[in-house]
Amino acid sequence: MAEYLSPGVYVEEFESGSKPLEGVSTSTAGFIGLAQRGPVEGLPQLVTSPADFQRQFGGYLSESAFGSYRYLAYSVDQFFANGGSRCFVMRVAPSDAKAASNEGRGAEALSIVAKNPGAWGSLVKVVVTPASKAKTQIYEANGTRYRVKSTNGFYAGDVVTFTSGGDTQWNRIVSVQDGVIELAEELDGDVVDAALLPTKLLATSEFDLIVAFGDEVEQFDKVSLNPEAPSYVDKVAARSNLVQVQSLIVSEGAVAPFEAVTGVAEGKLEFVLGGGSDGTVGSIAASDFMGEDRGPGRRTGIQAFIDNDVVSIMAVPGVTDANVQLALVAHCENLGSRFAVLDIPREKTKVADVLTHRDLFDSSYAALYNPWLSVFDPLDKRNIFVPPSGTIAGIYSRSDTSRGVQKAPANEVLRGVVGLDVQYNKGEQDILNPKGVNLIRSFPGQGIRVWGARTVSSNPLWKYINVRRLFIFLEESIKTGTNWVVFEPNNEQLWARVQRTIDAFLTRVWRDGALMGTSAAEGFYIDIGRSTMTQDDIDNGRLICVIGVAPVKPAEFVIFRITQKTGSE
Structure with a gap:
């Protein structure tokens, strides 16, 4: 309660009415799958366009290398083509995938490893050139202690050079205090130079590090191997999106950092990382997609989305392993804030086979869609068949934005789809629809449309997708909007x-x-x-x-x- 101790006028604010409650977004999707590059643990990455996906995760994967696991990039493309505006992506990599490194190229002093595994790292170019971040003149010498014009940029542990005419002396700083630099050894000769344009200079010794991958170039200027300096290479290069850099030695002598890294005193070192590998399809297991809970910020696969509160639609495009799909459904049920879009194996086209796969599930937090869709492949320059989950997630987002989450995401045209893998007729849908399998069908003069809106729940109260997603919207909105209580x-x-x-x-x-x-x-x-x-x-x-x-x-x-x-x- 406020205190009133002296005479005067007091103006106070208080809340008496209801607080406005805003509805949460239901149109943000989450995808898990194989990609060319990108982090394989930690937080899922926000993607706002196909171009953004390519910048972060690379391009399309080849069918010969990855087969049925290559559909993440195509599904993200379809998501945006069908009305999606933002999604989060978590990359999965085969267990035998390797990150490229600089092994054999200056690796004794400096370890440079690609940020994440994949053959892409073998295209990362590294250039190392000598540099200096600070120089000054000496006003007074007293043994190993030297009063200088400026100590800005000089730190204990730095390797320095003293040049006088054509002579160069190497040394190491012991301490820097009150305009005085103490060196490990006394400099030879007359080192004092108080001239306006000095010819005798004490300078630090560092190197420039440039890392390039395609059009993406990162430049780290005047970095050193001195852990005490703000320009320490481990600290400065930590913000790199391409590589992880670690200094392996701290020289006790007066050896130039550039020479310690390259083995030569002058010139420049230029090389490409090597040893990167995308891994093999045979090493991919269901556990890679299901992920591991290694703690906050280190989770993988589906488990990584535990740290994400924004996603409301989930898919693992093209991965129809029952273990993965059941794990995704369990994830959505446990959190209660998201809905799973599931694919049916492409080879299961007969009604009996489709029902066999459908019978694995009983949940109001998931929906099954069939058949696979024919879209254009920019990599092979031909039409290929892709799983429908990415396209359907885009339709969910489009329907939510244009009509609202209460509208069933059905009777909607599929954009960018030129054909279907299987043409189901009304009689076949009469069997599949009551069982909760949503078919995608082609109608003369009406294009290709989603022709089903059912969950895979046996509970008739929750048989419609829009009912479950409406309750997700209401529950999350009320939970978020009443946190003040x-x-x-x-x-x-x-x-x-x-x-x-x-x-x-x-x-x-x-x-x-x-x-x-x-x-x-x-x-x-x-x-x-x-x-x-x-x-x-x-x-x-x-x-x-x-x-x-x-x-x-x-x-x-x-x-x-x-x-x-x-x-x-």
Whole structure:
């Protein structure tokens, strides 16, 4: 409570009304798969366009090298072509993939390793040239201690050169303090030079490091092997997106860093990293996609998305291993904030085979789509068949943006798709649709469309995709928008504010057409207070709010009943 100690006018602000509650995004996708380059552990990387994906993860993978595991790049392309605006990508690499390094090229003093595994690292070019970041003249000599014009840029441990005419002396700094530099050994001859244009100079010795991959060039100027200096190569190069650099030696003598790295006193060292490998298909296992939980910031595969709170649509394009798909579904169910889009193996085209794969799942947090889609392959310059999950994720995003999450993502045209791997007819869909398999079909004059909107749940309450995704939207929006309630006094005033906040949000959702009823009261109800909480709940810090909503269901079966009317009737 505020204190009033002296006479005066006090103006205070207080909150009395409801806090606005904003709906969360439901159109951000998450993809896991093999790529040419990119991190294989840590946080998934944000991608906002196909060009952005290529900058971070490289281009398309060849069918001969990676077979059915190569579809990540194509699926991301299809996601953006069909209306997606942003996604997060986590790269998976075969266990025998290797990162390129500078082994045999100055590796005794400086280790340079590609940032992540892959043959791409063998195209990284490194250039090392000598440099100096600071120089000064000596005003006074006293044994190994020298008063200089400026000590800026000089640090204990730096290797320095003293030049006088054509002579050069090498030395090492012991300490720098109050305009005085102490060297490891005394310099020979007359070193004092107080002239306006000095000819005798004390200078630091460093090197420039340039790393290039294609059009991407990183330049680290005047780096050293001195751990005490701000220009220490390990610190400066830590921001590189291409390589990891580590100094392996700290010379005790007066050896120039450039010479320690290259083995020569002058010139420049130029080389390309080697030994990078993409690995082999045979070494890829389901566990690579399922990932490992190595702790925050070090998770891999599907587990890496535990650290991401933005993604609401998940897919592992083209990977139809039951272990991977069940792990993805479990991930979505455990978090409760995202929905899995699953592919059916391409070879399973017969109705019986499709149903065999479908029977592996029972979840309202996943949907199955079939068949595979024919799209243009920029790598082979021909049409190929790709899994539908990337395209469907784009349609989810497009439908959410244009119509809202309450609209079933079906009866939507697939962009960039020129054909289907299998043409299913109505009779076959009559068998697959009730089982929760969503078919993609081609209709004369209407293009290729998604013709199903069911989850793989056996619970009839959750058989429609839009119902489950609407509840994900409502739950995440309310959870995020009411975080301010935690630790507030649990009394009638708080209950009233919470009710007003949620009521305003659900009223807006009802007006957008996501809830049933001709009035807001028919679309939802909110119950909070003594009817939902006991004194024991209040004593144990629990605030319980019961919310009921009536979601809209898709008009899956449109029926017109027509009869004959005679003139006498």
